[in-house]
Amino acid sequence: MSTLVVYFSAESGRTARVAKGLAALKKADLFEIIPVKPYTSADLYYINPLARCNREKVANKDVPVAGKVDNLRQYDTVYIGFPIWYGCAPNVVNTFCKAYDWEGITVHAFATSGGSGIGKTAEKLMPYVKGAASVDAKLVFSAEEI
């Protein structure tokens, strides 16, 4: 069995750097969650109440993902990396997770943030990785800490 690192990174590529480092360390496959409609900087300007990120959050919208992981069930461990948005995983990560059967897979979430702690990120992710053997989450600054 093998390991997959999945990640979403939007602003500065901080999460992407950690995810790529982790995939190299674990000799894991790597999959980037890319929204069908990529985020512009205006979309991420959360100061504006009407920015896309805020509209998606308030309406709890699904955010369609481009591409798919080829046979997720070949992996026994999946690391899922993302920036903390509004205290938890961005909607696009939840939309990604909902599309797969997680039965028996160990899920380790890792996140970067602008200062927030990991909070209830793992608990909030659980409904989207139904059947996972276990789910935990950690705030990280580098791949070596994971």
Ligand SMILES: Cc1cc2nc3c(=O)[nH]c(=O)nc-3n(C[C@H](O)[C@H](O)[C@H](O)COP(=O)(O)O)c2cc1C
């Ligand atoms: C829409 C949005 C919401 C965010 N919400 C939070 C938050 O609740 N807490 C926090 O510490 N940082 C928050 N951030 C900052 C990001 O988590 C942080 O900059 C992250 O490291 C960016 O990673 P990236 O460059 O891989 O996208 C938010 C950023 C955006 C764009």
